Amino acid sequence: MERVPVLNLGDVLLVSIQIDLSDEIALRLQDDLAERIVATGAQGVIIDITALDIVDSFVGRTLSTIAGISRVLDADTVVVGMRPAVAITLVELGLSLPGVRTALNVEQGLRRLQAARPHAAVPTVEAVAGP
Amino acid sequence: MIEADRTRPADGIVRIAGDQDIVRVRQAVRSAAVEARLSLVDQTKVITAASELARNALTHGGGGRAELRGVSNGRRSGVRVEFVDQGPGITDLDAALTDGFTTGTGLGLGLSGARRLVDEFEIETAPGEGTRVTVVKWSR
Amino acid sequence: MDAETTSRFAITLQTNREALTKHWRAATGAKLRGRQTESELTAQIEYVHAALLAAASSGGALDLHGQESAELRAVLTEMSTSRARVGFTPTETTAAIFALKDALLATADGEDSKQLRDYLAYAAFVDDMGVYTFEAYAATRESLIADQADQLLEISTPVVKLWDGVLAVPLVGTLDSARAQVVTERLLQALADTGSPYAIIDITGVPAVDTQVAQHVLKTIVAARLMGADCIISGIRPQIAQTIVALGIEFADIVTKSTLADALMHALRTSGVELVRRPERTA
Numbered sequence: 001m002e003r004v005p006v007l008n009l010g011d012v013l014l015v016s017i018q019i020d021l022s023d024e025i026a027l028r029l030q031d032d033l034a035e036r037i038v039a040t041g042a043q044g045v046i047i048d049i050t051a052l053d054i055v056d057s058f059v060g061r062t063l064s065t066i067a068g069i070s071r072v073l074d075a076d077t078v079v080v081g082m083r084p085a086v087a088i089t090l091v092e093l094g095l096s097l098p099g100v101r102t103a104l105n106v107e108q109g110l111r112r113l114q115a116a117r118p119h120a121a122v123p124t125v126e127a128v129a130g131p
Numbered sequence: 132m133i134e135a136d137r138t139r140p141a142d143g144i145v146r147i148a149g150d151q152d153i154v155r156v157r158q159a160v161r162s163a164a165v166e167a168r169l170s171l172v173d174q175t176k177v178i179t180a181a182s183e184l185a186r187n188a189l190t191h192g193g194g195g196r197a198e199l200r201g202v203s204n205g206r207r208s209g210v211r212v213e214f215v216d217q218g219p220g221i222t223d224l225d226a227a228l229t230d231g232f233t234t235g236t237g238l239g240l241g242l243s244g245a246r247r248l249v250d251e252f253e254i255e256t257a258p259g260e261g262t263r264v265t266v267v268k269w270s271r
Numbered sequence: 272m273d274a275e276t277t278s279r280f281a282i283t284l285q286t287n288r289e290a291l292t293k294h295w296r297a298a299t300g301a302k303l304r305g306r307q308t309e310s311e312l313t314a315q316i317e318y319v320h321a322a323l324l325a326a327a328s329s330g331g332a333l334d335l336h337g338q339e340s341a342e343l344r345a346v347l348t349e350m351s352t353s354r355a356r357v358g359f360t361p362t363e364t365t366a367a368i369f370a371l372k373d374a375l376l377a378t379a380d381g382e383d384s385k386q387l388r389d390y391l392a393y394a395a396f397v398d399d400m401g402v403y404t405f406e407a408y409a410a411t412r413e414s415l416i417a418d419q420a421d422q423l424l425e426i427s428t429p430v431v432k433l434w435d436g437v438l439a440v441p442l443v444g445t446l447d448s449a450r451a452q453v454v455t456e457r458l459l460q461a462l463a464d465t466g467s468p469y470a471i472i473d474i475t476g477v478p479a480v481d482t483q484v485a486q487h488v489l490k491t492i493v494a495a496r497l498m499g500a501d502c503i504i505s506g507i508r509p510q511i512a513q514t515i516v517a518l519g520i521e522f523a524d525i526v527t528k529s530t531l532a533d534a535l536m537h538a539l540r541t542s543g544v545e546l547v548r549r550p551e552r553t554a
Contacts, residue, residue, distance in 0.1 A: 020154050020158070021154075022153065023150045023153065024150045052180075053174065054157060054178050056179050056183055056186075057183060058186060079499075080499065082460075082497060082499065083175075084172075084456060084460050085175035086175060086454075087459060087494040087495070087498045088172055088175070088176075088456070088459065088490075088494050089176050089179050089248065090494070090497055091490050091493045091494045092176065092244075093179065093183075093245075094238060094243070094244050096401065096497075097497065102498060103191055103499035104466050104468060104498060104499040104500055105466050105469075107466070108499065114214040271449075
């Protein structure tokens with residue numbers, strides 16, 4: 001089954017969702033992230049949903065759950081890159097993503113994490129983008 | 132009353148029996164929405180509504196199917212999707228259509244949300260007789 | 272019009288062609304009072320006459336909405352669409368059609384009742400043609416207006432960059448549902464494209480705020496926040512503030528300022544920008 005890859009950079013885990021998430025894959029991601037946070041001692045999680053053109057109530061609840069689990073495991077989560085059409089639809093749907101912090105892009109997400117955790121090793125955007 | 136006259140026979144039927152089928156429904160509705168020349172925001176709304184309703188048919192209805200049609204009312208084109216399941220039906224429809232309604236498991240039926248995302252919404256259900264939800268989204 | 276009458280119609284159109292088109296031109300010209308040149312008029316009438324004759328000669332009963340009248344419908348549509356585009360009035364557009372009735376009456380010879388019945392049948396058909404022409408005209412005008420409305424929408428809702436990371440959208444005029452959606456979509460897209468964390472929605476130019484307008488603005492702000500940006504509302508006049516309170520609209524934790532300048536200052540301060548006045552240089 002397909003899995004969403006989780007990248008480890010410094011004290012931050014980076015997840016970039018590139019596929020149409022089925023319920024099963026979303027739940028698998030939730031499990032994977034919980035395991036990786038514990039395994040790496042990560043202090044921050046960035047979930048990049050720039051490529052997601054649909055966020056329904058299941059994905060929305062999953063994102064909230066991931067944020068909640070991370071918090072319990074002492075990590076901050078920021079969801080970045082939400083598309084305007086998705087935001088408009090979520091508002092109409094009445095879904096508010098409780099407990100989920102958001103930022104416009106990966107760069108701003110990383111800055112938020114750094115601001116929340118001054119002593120964490122948060123990578124720069126260049127490091128994330130790669131050579 | 133759905134005012135989608137001059138409908139063609141069903142353009143596509145997606146069986147809803149498993150998790151992956153909800154993705155298939157989204158993909159099928161996306162194609163239909165693009166063909167009906169819906170704006171990006173309207174496409175997103177109808178695909179999201181379809182995702183909610185397909186999931187309902189699966190988790191509450193025990194499985195079913197989605198029937199898609201491209202429709203036209205003379206001036207505008209649109210997408211019509213009908214979700215059918217032979218499940219237990221919805222006992223308290225009024226409650227289900229109210230915001231914030233959830234069944235005991237915490238999984239909302241998402242009906243009220245889906246209704247806000249589409250232009251026309253019709254539901255037929257009765258305890259023990261399954262559920263049929265029909266939605267239409269028109270281009271502007 | 273039944274088949275028999277139709278064939279008589281075709282014969283009339285054919286045999287009286289000269290006299291008919293002469294009266295037809297005169298009657299049309301009188302109605303148009305110089306709106307069209309003589310040659311345009313002649314050409315137009317020839318066109319319609321030819322299409323009408325073809326429809327009436329196809330055998331069987333004549334129906335404007337039948338297969339046999341397809342070419343006639345096309346001619347009428349083309350004629351009224353082009354007139355509508357250049358601003359002819361409905362009367363001017365349908366003049367050539369209704370003038371046919373005058374021409375038919377003028378060329379009818381004799382007064383027996385059969386002729387009269389025939390004339391009435393022809394006249395009824397010409398009325399159908401007139402109505403059809405008018406409907407095509409109206410449809411064209413409507414689509415022209417819709418196009419212009421779209422263009423106006425484009426011009427009147429600009430999203431401007433006030434500073435790095437601070438966008439502003441000045442709302443001007445009344446905000447109906449369609450317009451509000453366009454504004455929301457453009458603002459949100461601009462936030463995403465520029466990566467700006469702040470948007471100032473200025474309502475100085477909005478004459479009245481009702482529940483609908485407030486809902487639109489609120490939804491926009493919630494959507495922006497979901498994306499990771501925030502909005503400030505500026506341009507709240509005293510009357511608007513009173514309306515908002517009277518309507519019971521909750522702006523909760525949304526920052527509101529009375530002027531765009533104040534809103535900009537707030538956004539700058541929040542994003543960590545400090546503006547310093549240079550010390551004055553003494554001579």
